[in-house]
Amino acid sequence: MTAIPELVVKDLTVRFAGLVALDSVSFTVHPGTLHAVIGPNGAGKSTCFNVLSGVYKATSGSVHFGRRDLTTMSPHRVGALGISRTFQNLALSAALTVEDNLLLGRHRLMKTGIVRAGLRWPTALREEKKHRERVREIADFVGVAHHLNIPVGGLPYGDQKRVELARALCGEPRLLMLDEPVAGMNATERLSMAGLIVSVREALGISVLLVEHDMGMVMRLADEVTVLDFGKRIATGTPAEVQENPEVLRAYLGE
Ligand code: ADP
Ligand code: MG
Numbered sequence: 024m025t026a027i028p029e030l031v032v033k034d035l036t037v038r039f040a041g042l043v044a045l046d047s048v049s050f051t052v053h054p055g056t057l058h059a060v061i062g063p064n065g066a067g068k069s070t071c072f073n074v075l076s077g078v079y080k081a082t083s084g085s086v087h088f089g090r091r092d093l094t095t096m097s098p099h100r101v102g103a104l105g106i107s108r109t110f111q112n113l114a115l116s117a118a119l120t121v122e123d124n125l126l127l128g129r130h131r132l133m134k135t136g137i138v139r140a141g142l143r144w145p146t147a148l149r150e151e152k153k154h155r156e157r158v159r160e161i162a163d164f165v166g167v168a169h170h171l172n173i174p175v176g177g178l179p180y181g182d183q184k185r186v187e188l189a190r191a192l193c194g195e196p197r198l199l200m201l202d203e204p205v206a207g208m209n210a211t212e213r214l215s216m217a218g219l220i221v222s223v224r225e226a227l228g229i230s231v232l233l234v235e236h237d238m239g240m241v242m243r244l245a246d247e248v249t250v251l252d253f254g255k256r257i258a259t260g261t262p263a264e265v266q267e268n269p270e271v272l273r274a275y276l277g278e
Pocket of ligand 1 (some may be wrong): 039044063069
């Protein structure tokens, strides 16, 4: 496997007309660790994600992945560096099958396009077969292989969230970014998704950046936690450390 670079976020600031969504936020995701960004609603978690994945532009500050400067990169180029993400609200193509959604997740890795495969060039067909096999492996891993030929829109919500995770994994990431992976799930689905995130880390050894509102979940999974409140970083530390931090307790209780 290629080495996992460190993700360094430095003094990141994002302003929307009249509102500072992120105010000089810094943190580092160390290689192979699970780093959680938590905070009350509106704290700036999704904004932070959107800047890291190239969807929003930072007003100031920088983001580096190893030696690469991601600060102004497009989502496409960020993906090409091996950073995949999921969305807080599902961003799958509901009418397409699970398999086709997952193949879309492999797009950046495909040398020959659909057109060539359509023309049945032998190399294109071999490549397509390889991708379909890998898609099946990943679907199996996250527990959706039995749904491969079903349109995503017809699946229960918890399964759709798994497909979303599978699609991110199909990009063969070195850094996996998950935006509220258990949002909207019941207690059983939450536990099973948490277990899946742990297995992904153990099996792949990649870095994970997890944005989550649910403190309990983060405390069980994270190596390190950064807490945001009103766009500012109010704490970084181990789960045990931030849990005892008076400012963190105030942010959560004062919600
Ligand atoms: P979180 O994910 O922690 O709940 P967000 O990052 O979604 O928080 O939002 C942080 C703040 O930025 C909120 O006040 C939100 O309304 C604002 N915000 C987020 N995206 C935009 C946008 N595209 N335009 C204007 N304001 C935004
Ligand atoms: Mg959010």
